[in-house]
Structure formats: C-alpha cells, structure tokens
Amino acid sequence: MSRSSRKFAAAVTAVAALIATPALAASDSPSFVEDGVFSVCQDPTFPPMEFMSAEQKPVGVDVDVVSALAAHWGVEPKVMTMDFSGLLPSLSASRCDAVISGTLLTEERQKTFDGVGYLNTFIVIVAKKGAAPFASVEDLAGKTIAAQSGTKYVEELNQMSAALEAKGLSAINVQVYPKQTDAIQQLQVGRVDGVMTQDTEVAYREFENPGQFETVWTVPLETPQPYAAYIRPNGDDKAKLAKAIAALIADGTLKGIVETWKLSPSQLAGIGE
Structure with missing residues (x-):
C-alpha cells in the first residue's frame, strides 16, 4: 500500500x-x-x-x-x-x-x-517554493495567475486586474482551467506565476509534498x-x-x-x- x-x-x-x-x-x-x-x-x-x-x-x-x-x-x-x-x-x-x-x-x-x-x-495565491512574496495587489500587475473555472477566484482576479488597469498598471493575465489540479499543474511546469486557491489546499499540498509550494499573498479580508x-x-x-x-x-x-x-x-x- x-x-x-x-x-x-x-x-x-x-x-x-x-x-x-x-x-x-x-x-x-x-x-x-x-x-x-x-x-x-x-x-x-x-x-x-x-x-x-x-x-x-x-x-x-x-x-x-x-x-x-x-x-x-x-x-x-x-x-x-x-x-x-x-x-x-x-x-x-x-x-x-x-x-x-x-x-x-x-x-x-x-x-x-x-x-x-x-x-x-482565506483566499491565497500560491507559487513555487522560493518565489518572492507579493507585498500588495500592485505586485500582481503583469503576472500570469491561474484559477479554476466557475470559482470565485476568476471573478476576484478579474476585479483586481481591472483595478490595476484603472491605475495605469498592467493587467493580470488570468488563465482559467476546468479543474484546480490543471491550474496547479501549470504552476508546476512554469507556465504561470501563481495559482489563486484556498489556504486549505496549500496546507494539504505541503502535507503531501513538503517544499514544493508556498503562499506568496493572502487576499485581505476583514473576516474569514x-x-x-x-x-x-x-x-x-x-x-x-x-x-x-x-x-x-x-x-x-x-x-x-x-x-x-x-x-x-x-x-x-x-x-x-
């Protein structure tokens, strides 16, 4: 087994x-x-x-x-x-x-x-181990971030991207995949800079395969x-x-x-x- x-x-x-x-x-x-x-x-x-x-x-x-x-x-x-x-x-x-x-x-x-x-x-963005953390939403400008279709993450990323463009910054390149596992795979092969997901998934992946990923940004919320x-x-x-x-x-x-x-x-x- x-x-x-x-x-x-x-x-x-x-x-x-x-x-x-x-x-x-x-x-x-x-x-x-x-x-x-x-x-x-x-x-x-x-x-x-x-x-x-x-x-x-x-x-x-x-x-x-x-x-x-x-x-x-x-x-x-x-x-x-x-x-x-x-x-x-x-x-x-x-x-x-x-x-x-x-x-x-x-x-x-x-x-x-x-x-x-x-x-x-909490909603987070996970990247490969060793990636620099994002200090604010402005650090997402021009980055390629993956998310699963049909989830809140896609809407969240699109809203952030629009806000960045309104400030004259580059948009987020939002990549949408049918399954969360597909989005994570794109991160593993280096096609995206990060994946928007939940803290629960990050904890599990670290438990199963320590040292592969880390949280680089947590979406600010007043309450969980x-x-x-x-x-x-x-x-x-x-x-x-x-x-x-x-x-x-x-x-x-x-x-x-x-x-x-x-x-x-x-x-x-x-x-x-």
Missing part, C-alpha cells in the same frame, strides 16, 4: 468513529432528506476538501462532512461527482439536495440559494470567508441545516474531521454561533 493510500485509509477509519451520531427525530430533519438519502454534488479535484483516492473513491473534508450530516439526520449519504461549474446548476435542477464542495459563501450565490458556513478559509453548504430555499431547511452544523461542532465531530485532514480547529471559530 502506498504512503498516500495508508493516509487515506487511516483518515477514513478515524472519521468513521467520529460520525456515529444518533439519528434525530424526523421533525428535526430538513425536507430534502425525507426520502432517507442526503445527496450532495461535489467536484473531487480540490484536496483536502474533496478528491479521488487511489481506489477512485471521493474522500476528503467535505465527504466526511456529508457523512456526518447524514448520520446526524439518520439517513444515507450519497456523493455525486461533476465539474465545479456544474455544481450549483445541478442543485438548482434538483439533481442533488446540496452542494458541499469547497464552495465559498458569497452574497451573489445567496441570491439564489441558502448557504450555511461550516469552515473558515467560510466554505458553505448550499441548498435550495425551502421553509425552515436552512435553519435545520445550521442547527445540524452547530451540533456537529458542539459534539466535536467537525473538530475531529478538521484535525484528521491536518487543518486547524481555529478555522471553526465563529461557525455555528
């Missing part, structure tokens, strides 16, 4: 013990699990949030969160995989009950869907921007989802999941309050 396979096996075993949560009364469960299944759309190309194991099974933080929520409600979890750009359209079309896939909580998305945060995170579980608006489903997430934090389940995947429990600060 490879080193990565052993890690995946250990992680699955550790999390299985964490999510043996007693089932709730039906009145405490949201309407979308009335059929006894909690189906979730995910794009498994964003470790450690979700990715494919050596056995070609979805694993990661979000896969474990789905299982924990399903156990909390006493239903079966079901993960449906697809490209990131198809996640929210699939939710809108009722192909799944929720999207839990490293998807940031944004005002724009909440115009259409109900979102509940479950893990704080959480990953969110998105559902279709329907009655008190959002309140029941939020209550379930708060319960999984209170009983230590989410903390155990976060620690299993080598993230920091501090990323749960303020969630569920």
